[in-house]
Amino acid sequence: DKSEPITSRGMDIFGNLLTFNSTLNKETGARYLFDNTRANGVHTFHAQRMPEFSFLLLNALLGFTGFEVTTSSSFFYDPAAVSAHVNAGKVYDYYKRVFNRDSLDNNGMKLISTVHVGEKWNNAGWNGKQMIYGDGDGQLMISTSGGMDVIGHEMTHGVITHTADLIYEGESGALNESLADIMGSFIENKTGDDLWLLGEDIYTPNIPGDGLRDMKDPGSVPLSGYTETGYYPDHYNDRYLGEKDNGGVHINSSINNKAAHLITEGGTHYGVTVNGIGKQKAEKIFYRTLTHYLTASSNFSDMRQAAVQAARDLYPDRNGEPSVEVQAVMAAYDAVGVH
Ligand SMILES: CCC(=O)Oc1c(C)cccc1C(=O)O
Ligand SMILES: [Ca+2]
Numbered sequence: 001d002k003s004e005p006i007t008s009r010g011m012d013i014f015g016n017l018l019t020f021n022s023t024l025n026k027e028t029g030a031r032y033l034f035d036n037t038r039a040n041g042v043h044t045f046h047a048q049r050m051p052e053f054s055f056l057l058l059n060a061l062l063g064f065t066g067f068e069v070t071t072s073s074s075f076f077y078d079p080a081a082v083s084a085h086v087n088a089g090k091v092y093d094y095y096k097r098v099f100n101r102d103s104l105d106n107n108g109m110k111l112i113s114t115v116h117v118g119e120k121w122n123n124a125g126w127n128g129k130q131m132i133y134g135d136g137d138g139q140l141m142i143s144t145s146g147g148m149d150v151i152g153h154e155m156t157h158g159v160i161t162h163t164a165d166l167i168y169e170g171e172s173g174a175l176n177e178s179l180a181d182i183m184g185s186f187i188e189n190k191t192g193d194d195l196w197l198l199g200e201d202i203y204t205p206n207i208p209g210d211g212l213r214d215m216k217d218p219g220s221v222p223l224s225g226y227t228e229t230g231y232y233p234d235h236y237n238d239r240y241l242g243e244k245d246n247g248g249v250h251i252n253s254s255i256n257n258k259a260a261h262l263i264t265e266g267g268t269h270y271g272v273t274v275n276g277i278g279k280q281k282a283e284k285i286f287y288r289t290l291t292h293y294l295t296a297s298s299n300f301s302d303m304r305q306a307a308v309q310a311a312r313d314l315y316p317d318r319n320g321e322p323s324v325e326v327q328a329v330m331a332a333y334d335a336v337g338v339h
């Protein structure tokens with residue numbers, strides 16, 4: 001075979017010089033962003049800023065994944081591609097290390113990312129088969145593949161597809177979004193309040209400290225992205241009941257996000273006090289909830305019951321009393337009004 005694994009270097013979108021796995025064509029000397037050391041490959045492509053609808057159409061109809069990112073030297077000159085490639089490898093490593101999950105399907109499926117989708121597209125996504133990243137318009141967003149939590153979020157959509165496959169609308173869709181936010185944030189693993197911000201590294205480059213969403217204080221972020229007045233909800237009674245955003249999947253996700261924050265760090269919310277149990281336990285509870293109990297049509301009440309059960313499996317009752325972990329889950333869902 002004419003191709004062999006080789007390490008290459010390149011800068012990510014923040015100017016960090018990184019070393020990563022790639023593939024060399026020995027005959028031509030060309031290198032490709034194909035890391036064949038993980039699963040059946042972590043392969044990164046570019047769409048040369050094609051309009052997103054045409055990329056998505058060609059992808060859906062013909063399985064077109066874009067153009068190969070290649071270089072004739074040992075250096076790759078596409079920062080957005082380097083960021084997507086390296087971050088995808090990190091997300092693969094997280095799921096393998098923490099949950100012994102081999103790729104999104106737990107069967108070593110190839111991880112495909114395509115960057116430069118659309119023209120100044122303020123979006124990232126999972127299209128059911130692969131991750132896609134826009135470059136942003138430079139004001140609202142910059143290359144979305146630069147966000148470790150964004151990539152963790154997109155790839156967790158892939159894990160969800162291969163597990164509960166939560167229907168992407170209404171309450172099940174909000175749970176899909178929330179679990180992607182929760183795992184994306186845990187994978188990025190920042191400290192302090194930054195742990196709870198989504199997309200902060202690639203959002204509004206001219207405004208420090210803000211994010212697409214805030215899991216600790218959802219109500220601090222205006223709903224401007226969805227042309228709704230108001231702020232993200234942090235209680236079930238304030239959930240969005242409109243039609244926009246597939247019935248508010250990126251809006252009502254904040255209610256479950258707040259529950260996840262309370263389970264992890266604790267706090268008093270609408271008069272309900274939760275004693276936090278930390279990230280290591282929280283991530284196990286959410287992963288077990290997703291992989292053992294949730295189904296495609298699960299709603300918020302199902303989520304509460306599933307999370308309580310997952311917590312009970314992992315941290316059983318003691319002398320007939322719920323463990324502190326189970327108590328934290330119950331109290332957190334009480335605090336956000338989900339019963
Ligand atoms: C935190 C990751 C995220 O929200 O990605 C999206 C963006 C940036 C725009 C539109 C949709 C998504 C998504 O993956 O839901
Ligand atoms: Ca973040």
Ligand SMILES: [Zn+2]
Pocket residue numbers: 153157177180
């Ligand atoms: Zn999402």
